[in-house]
Amino acid sequence: MSNGSLEVMQNVSANLRQARQQQGYSQERLAERAGISRRMLVNIEAGESNASIATVDKLASALGLSFAEVVRPPPLADKGPGLPLRIWQGERADSHASLLESLAMPGMTMELWRWQLAAGDSYLAEADAPGCQELLYVLAGQLQLQLPLQQQTHVLQAGQSLAFALDQPCSYHNLGAEPCTFTKSVLMVPHQDQ
Amino acid sequence: MSNGSLEVMQNVSANLRQARQQQGYSQERLAERAGISRRMLVNIEAGESNASIATVDKLASALGLSFAEVVRPPPLADKGPGLPLRIWQGERADSHASLLESLAMPGMTMELWRWQLAAGDSYLAEADAPGCQELLYVLAGQLQLQLPLQQQTHVLQAGQSLAFALDQPCSYHNLGAEPCTFTKSVLMVPHQDQ
DNA sequence: TAGGTAAGTGCAATATAATGCACTTATTAT
DNA sequence: ATAATAAGTGCATTATATTGCACTTACCTA
Numbered sequence: 001m002s003n004g005s006l007e008v009m010q011n012v013s014a015n016l017r018q019a020r021q022q023q024g025y026s027q028e029r030l031a032e033r034a035g036i037s038r039r040m041l042v043n044i045e046a047g048e049s050n051a052s053i054a055t056v057d058k059l060a061s062a063l064g065l066s067f068a069e070v071v072r073p074p075p076l077a078d079k080g081p082g083l084p085l086r087i088w089q090g091e092r093a094d095s096h097a098s099l100l101e102s103l104a105m106p107g108m109t110m111e112l113w114r115w116q117l118a119a120g121d122s123y124l125a126e127a128d129a130p131g132c133q134e135l136l137y138v139l140a141g142q143l144q145l146q147l148p149l150q151q152q153t154h155v156l157q158a159g160q161s162l163a164f165a166l167d168q169p170c171s172y173h174n175l176g177a178e179p180c181t182f183t184k185s186v187l188m189v190p191h192q193d194q
Numbered sequence: 195m196s197n198g199s200l201e202v203m204q205n206v207s208a209n210l211r212q213a214r215q216q217q218g219y220s221q222e223r224l225a226e227r228a229g230i231s232r233r234m235l236v237n238i239e240a241g242e243s244n245a246s247i248a249t250v251d252k253l254a255s256a257l258g259l260s261f262a263e264v265v266r267p268p269p270l271a272d273k274g275p276g277l278p279l280r281i282w283q284g285e286r287a288d289s290h291a292s293l294l295e296s297l298a299m300p301g302m303t304m305e306l307w308r309w310q311l312a313a314g315d316s317y318l319a320e321a322d323a324p325g326c327q328e329l330l331y332v333l334a335g336q337l338q339l340q341l342p343l344q345q346q347t348h349v350l351q352a353g354q355s356l357a358f359a360l361d362q363p364c365s366y367h368n369l370g371a372e373p374c375t376f377t378k379s380v381l382m383v384p385h386q387d388q
Numbered sequence: 389t390a391g392g393t394a395a396g397t398g399c400a401a402t403a404t405a406a407t408g409c410a411c412t413t414a415t416t417a418t
Numbered sequence: 419a420t421a422a423t424a425a426g427t428g429c430a431t432t433a434t435a436t437t438g439c440a441c442t443t444a445c446c447t448a
Contacts, residue, residue: 008251008261026394037437042396050248052405052435053202067202072262100355101329110304110381112329112355130218135295135306137377139333161294161306167218183331185379187304220424231407236426246405246435390448397442407432418421 008071012056013047015070019063020045034062100183113184117143117174124171132166133187141180144173156182202265206250207241209264213257214239228256294377307378311337311368318365326360327381335374338367350376 020030027045031038035058043049044059053067060070101112117123136145138156145154149168155175156162164170166186174180214224221239225232229252237243238253247261254264295306311317330339332350339348343362349369350356358364360380368374 006248006251008247012247027396028394038395039438040436043436046396049435050246052244052246053206053250054200054244055436056247057200057202068262068266071265100331101357110327110329110379112331112357112379114331131216133304135304135379137294137306137308163295163306183377185304185306185329187381221426222424232425233408234406237406240426244405249406392447393445395442395444398440400439401437403434403436405432405434408430410428412425412427414423414425416421416423418419 034058109188122173128166130167135185142176228252303382316367322360324361329379336370
């Protein structure tokens with residue numbers, strides 16, 4: 001046994017009890033169906049047991065529920081509506097890049113960038129945290145992307161897109177004679193290490 | 195220990211290993227962060243351990259994942275750290291939308307869309323799961339976005355962007371006389387319910 | 389009176405999750 | 419070659435989940 005401080009435990013406890021009562025099972029009958037002891041079910045419903053995956057799964061099956069359904073937090077009435085709702089006119093702040101939108105959520109940040117590279121220009125980006133991802137979309141011109149660690153080079157024409165991981169350095173080059181414009185959708189996860 | 199026949203176990207095993215490798219942790223460092231023994235982590239990743247809720251939760255937290263994300267069946271398109279490196283020529287096809295890129299990670303999916311609405315055209319999108327987010331960026335024309343639940347209406351000119359949550363229905367309208375083109379960066383968190 | 393069912397508690401016994409240690413096997417770098 | 423890191427195995431030990439039983443409390447019904 002352990003105290004019921006864990007959030008997941010509380011979810012399991014509440015969901016199981018609610019489903020059991022809705023389906024008209026007594027603790028004894030459900031325990032029998034699931035193939036566990038009634039004592040265990042009492043503990044779990046009381047939120048006093050750190051059950052194993054297998055035990056929770058037996059109970060879920062006996063109630064016709066999926067594992068995820070038993071584990072997930074109970075439906076919250078209505079969470080905070082919408083979010084930063086603002087219109088941003090992209091600024092041409094630094095020479096080639098402007099941040100259009102940034103959405104900060106717990107554990108991650110999603111960013112939308114607009115970039116422009118003059119003809120012949122290039123830019124080298126350092127490696128970011130593992131798990132960070134980027135989606136490119138070329139609006140106009142021609143963009144060459146190099147990923148040294150993978151020894152790969154890709155050339156994107158207007159209308160083409162590319163996805164790659166940011167846990168490596170990468171460089172952008174405009175090989176064409178026209179300015180190159182593209183968007184970057186970036187998903188950042190916090191760098192937690194050492 | 196127990197055999198790894200349980201589906202949930204296999205999910206936990208695969209998800210944990212993938213997330214750990216993506217974030218660059220060794221088994222030892224992750225076990226240390228999570229506060230469990232390396233021996234246990236080896237067993238779990240091998241699908242040979244019927245772990246407890248608390249143990250799985252410790253590992254999920256250490257990886258910055260929710261319990262549900264670790265437990266859920268892995269998304270089909272798993273790109274390792276190496277990554278998906280493909281160039282996609284957005285199709286202008288029949289309708290108004292084309293998916294440029296889709297990145298599936300454990301627990302979430304990031305998508306990049308290119309949309310086009312003819313003059314006077316509109317589109318109504320259903321509400322998505324809580325936690326899903328969208329970044330709009332208007333490339334050409336004029337776009338009106340309506341969020342009925344918030345009783346808000348926004349008009350975006352070319353070059354402007356907007357961020358909002360997708361847990362509510364929304365509608366797009368092209369009020370102008372020219373076709374409206376815009377990109378949508380969407381962050382999806384799996385809808386696990388019922 | 390009772391008699392039935394359902395839920396909760398305390399405790400010893402047992403099964404097993406979880407640990408710690410000592411290996412082995414690769415792989416990488418110096 | 420040597421050292422260092424990462425991953426996997428076997429096994430004894432410890433911690434704890436899980437069981438079974440006896441008991442209480444409450445509520446309903448004849």
